[in-house]
Amino acid sequence: MRLIEHELLEPVQLFFDKAAENGLERREGQIEMSSEICEAVVSKKPIAVEAEVGIGKSVAYLVPIILQYFRERRQIIIATSTIALQEQLEKDVHTVLKMLGVKADVIFATGMRNYLCRSRLAGCMKKQRDRSDILLIIKAAAGQGKQLRTQLGIEVNDRLWESICIKKVGEKCRDCYYSGSCQYSQLRFRLQYSNSIVICNQNMLVSHLIQCDSGQTGIFNPSVNTIVIDEAHNLESKFRDAYSKRMSRSQFRYELISAEKKLKNNKLIKELRDMYNSLLKALRNDITIQKRNADGDMQAYYFNEGEYIKDLLFKIRRCLAELEKKLGYELSSLTFLQELCNVRKQNIIWLENDDELTFCICKKDIRKDISRMLFGKDICTVLTSATLTSGSIPEPVEKYRYFLDALGFPMDKGLISKPKRSPFDYDRNTILYISPNMPYPKHELAERKKYANSAIEEIVKLLAVTKGKALILFTARHDMEYVFGKLSNIGLPYKMMIQSENSSQKRRLNKFKTDTDSVILGTGTYWEGINIEGKALSQVIIFKLPFPAPDPITEYKMSLVKDPIMEIAVPEMIIKLKQGAGRLIRSASDRGIVSILDPRLSSLSKAAYKEMTLNALPEKNITESIMELQEFWNRINEKKENI
Numbered sequence: 001m002r003l004i005e006h007e008l009l010e011p012v013q014l015f016f017d018k019a020a021e022n023g024l025e026r027r028e029g030q031i032e033m034s035s036e037i038c039e040a041v042v043s044k045k046p047i048a049v050e051a052e053v054g055i056g057k058s059v060a061y062l063v064p065i066i067l068q069y070f071r072e073r074r075q076i077i078i079a080t081s082t083i084a085l086q087e088q089l090e091k092d093v094h095t096v097l098k099m100l101g102v103k104a105d106v107i108f109a110t111g112m113r114n115y116l117c118r119s120r121l122a123g124c125m126k127k128q129r130d131r132s133d134i135l136l137i138i139k140a141a142a143g144q145g146k147q148l149r150t151q152l153g154i155e156v157n158d159r160l161w162e163s164i165c166i167k168k169v170g171e172k173c174r175d176c177y178y179s180g181s182c183q184y185s186q187l188r189f190r191l192q193y194s195n196s197i198v199i200c201n202q203n204m205l206v207s208h209l210i211q212c213d214s215g216q217t218g219i220f221n222p223s224v225n226t227i228v229i230d231e232a233h234n235l236e237s238k239f240r241d242a243y244s245k246r247m248s249r250s251q252f253r254y255e256l257i258s259a260e261k262k263l264k265n266n267k268l269i270k271e272l273r274d275m276y277n278s279l280l281k282a283l284r285n286d287i288t289i290q291k292r293n294a295d296g297d298m299q300a301y302y303f304n305e306g307e308y309i310k311d312l313l314f315k316i317r318r319c320l321a322e323l324e325k326k327l328g329y330e331l332s333s334l335t336f337l338q339e340l341c342n343v344r345k346q347n348i349i350w351l352e353n354d355d356e357l358t359f360c361i362c363k364k365d366i367r368k369d370i371s372r373m374l375f376g377k378d379i380c381t382v383l384t385s386a387t388l389t390s391g392s393i394p395e396p397v398e399k400y401r402y403f404l405d406a407l408g409f410p411m412d413k414g415l416i417s418k419p420k421r422s423p424f425d426y427d428r429n430t431i432l433y434i435s436p437n438m439p440y441p442k443h444e445l446a447e448r449k450k451y452a453n454s455a456i457e458e459i460v461k462l463l464a465v466t467k468g469k470a471l472i473l474f475t476a477r478h479d480m481e482y483v484f485g486k487l488s489n490i491g492l493p494y495k496m497m498i499q500s501e502n503s504s505q506k507r508r509l510n511k512f513k514t515d516t517d518s519v520i521l522g523t524g525t526y527w528e529g530i531n532i533e534g535k536a537l538s539q540v541i542i543f544k545l546p547f548p549a550p551d552p553i554t555e556y557k558m559s560l561v562k563d564p565i566m567e568i569a570v571p572e573m574i575i576k577l578k579q580g581a582g583r584l585i586r587s588a589s590d591r592g593i594v595s596i597l598d599p600r601l602s603s604l605s606k607a608a609y610k611e612m613t614l615n616a617l618p619e620k621n622i623t624e625s626i627m628e629l630q631e632f633w634n635r636i637n638e639k640k641e642n643i
C-alpha cells in the first residue's frame with residue numbers, strides 16, 4: 001500500500017517518535033499500520049489490516065482515530081467481540097489519551113441484557129419472596145447506581161438474572177417510575193446525543209447498522225463516520241445472527257398458553273400442542289443422527305423435511321390459522337411458519353439448540369447488505385484482527401480474499417494492508433511438531449475411535465516433553481470427552497481438566513494458570529478465548545485440523561464457488577487453526593510447542609492445502625521427531641535458566 005502524505009500523518013509519526021518517552025517499545029509493524037490507518041481515516045475509505053500478536057494493534061489504530069476525533073469532533077465507534085477485549089480497549093483508550101495529553105468522553109457501552117431493569121426487579125420482588133435476601137442486595141446496589149450485572153457485588157445466577165435484566169426498551173420505559181435513574185436509559189441517551197469515543201461489542205454495532213439501514217434512529221449518534229472493528233474475523237457471523245429470525249419451543253408454547261387464557265379448554269390448542277410435540281420429537285431424532293455422523297460440533301443442524309414433517313407442519317399451520325381467527329389477533333408463530341414453508345428459495349433454514357429446539361431462517365445473500373452498511377460513502381471502517389488472512393499467495397488482496405468477499409468489501413476503493421507479522425522471535429522460541437504416526441481422520445465411528453486412541457498415545461508422549469502445561473484443542477465435544485476419560489485413567493502425574501459449559505469456566509482457567517503443570521482440554525470458544533501468558537501454557541496440542549463441521553450456512557457458501565474445499569473449507573480451517581495455535585505465544589518471553597496430531601500436514605501427506613496451511617502459521621521450525629522436540633524443550637529451558 002502506497003502512503004499519501006497528509007496533515008494527520010505528521011502528528012501520528014511524532015507520537016511514535018516520542019513513544020519511548022511514553023514507555024512504548026518501537027515496533028515497525030505498529031508504525032506502518034498506524035500510518036496506513038491515517039490514510040484511511042483522512043480519505044474516508046475502508047481498510048483491512050491483519051496484525052499478529054505483539055504488534056500493538058489497538059495503539060496503532062487508536063492514535064490516528066483519536067487525533068482525527070479532535071479535528072472533527074464526531075462520535076467514533078470501536079467494536080470488539082468479547083467483554084474482556086472491550087475492557088482492555090477501554091484501558092488502552094485512556095492510555096493513548098494520556099500520552100497525547102488530551103481528554104475525551106469515553107463510553108463503555110454494553111448490551112441491554114447486561115443491565116438490571118429496576119421495574120422488573122420490583123415485579124420479581126413481589127412474586128419471589130424466597131429469594132428476597134439476594135433481591136434486597138441487588139435493589140440496594142441498584143439504588144446506588146450499580147445496575148450493570150458485573151457491578152452488583154454479588155453473583156447472580158443466569159436464571160434469576162433472566163427474570164430481572166432489561167429485555168426490551170420502549171413504551172414501558174416512558175412511564176417507568178425508575179426512568180430518571182435507569183443507567184441503561186442514560187447510556188442510550190449519551191450514545192445517541194454525545195460526540196464521544198464509544199467502545200461497544202460487535203452485536204451492538206451490527207444492530208445499530210441494521211436499524212439505521214431500515215430507516216430507524218439507531219443506537220449511536222448519526223454523525224459517526226469512523227468505525228473500528230477489532231476481532232473482525234467474527235463479523236460476518238454477527239451479521240448473519242442479527243439477520244436471522246428464530247422461533248423456539250418456548251416461544252411457541254408461550255403463545256399457546258396466552259391463547260389458552262382467552263379460550264379455555266379449547267380442543268384446537270390441545271391438538272396443536274400434541275402436533276408440535278410430535279414435530280419436535282421427529283426433528284430431535286434427526287438431529288441425533290446428524291450429530292452422530294458429524295466430524296465436529298455442529299452449531300446449526302439441517303432441517304430435513306420428509307413427508308411426515310411436511311405433513312405435520314401443514315396441519316400445524318392450518319390449526320394456527322383457525323386459532324388466529326378465533327382469537328382475533330395475529331399469531332407470530334403462524335407468520336414465522338408461513339415464511340419457513342413458503343419463502344424457501346431466498347432463505348437458508350436450519351435448526352439450533354437441541355434442548356430448546358429453535359427454527360432459524362436467514363436470507364441467503366447478506367453480502368450486499370453488509371457492504372452497504374459498512375462501506376458506504378464517506379465512512380472509514382477499519383477491519384482488524386490477528387487472523388484475517390488465509391491464503392499464501394504473495395498479493396495481500398489474495399491473502400484476505402475469503403474474509404473480504406464474505407463482507408462484500410469494495411476491492412476497488414478499499415485499502416488492503418500487507419499483513420503485519422508478529423515481532424516476537426518465533427524461530428528461537430517455538431517449534432511446530434507434526435505427528436507422523438497418526439491414521440487419517442475418517443467419519444466412521446470405528447475409525448474415529450482408532451484415531452482417538454492413536455492420538456492418546458501421542459498426547460502422552462507430548463505431555464512428557466513439557467511435563468504437562470498444555471492446552472489440547474478439539475473440534476468435537478465427543479472426542480474431547482473420550483480422550484479426557486482415557487487420559488484421566490492412565491494416572492498421569494499432571495492435573496487433568498476439561499472445559500466446563502457454565503460459569504465455573506473462569507475458575508477452571510484460573511486453576512489451570514495457577515497449577516502450572518496442569519493440562520486442560522477444550523473445544524469451541526477455547527480456540528480463541530484463552531489468553532494465558534507464561535509457563536503454565538507451554539504447549540498447544542491440536543487434535544484435528546479445525547475444518548468447519550457441515551452446516552446449512554457453510555453448505556450455502558460452498559454452493560456459490562467452483563472449488564468449495566479450497567475456497568471455503570480450507571480458508572475457514574486456516575483462520576481457526578491460526579487462532580488456536582496463537583494461544584501459545586502471548587508475550588515476547590513466551591516459549592513453547594505447537595503440536596498438530598492431524599497427519600494431513602505431515603511430510604507424507606499429499607493434501608493440496610498442506611503448504612498453504614503451514615505457511616500461514618508463524619512457527620517455521622518444524623519437526624516430526626519427539627526426540628528433536630525434547631532437545632528443543634531442554635535447550636530453551638536451559639537458556640531461560642541462564643538468563
Ligand code: SF4
Pocket residue numbers: 116117118119120166168169170172173174176177178179182184185
Ligand atoms: S426505564 Fe425501562 S429499562 Fe429502565 S428500569 Fe424502567 S422499564 Fe426498566
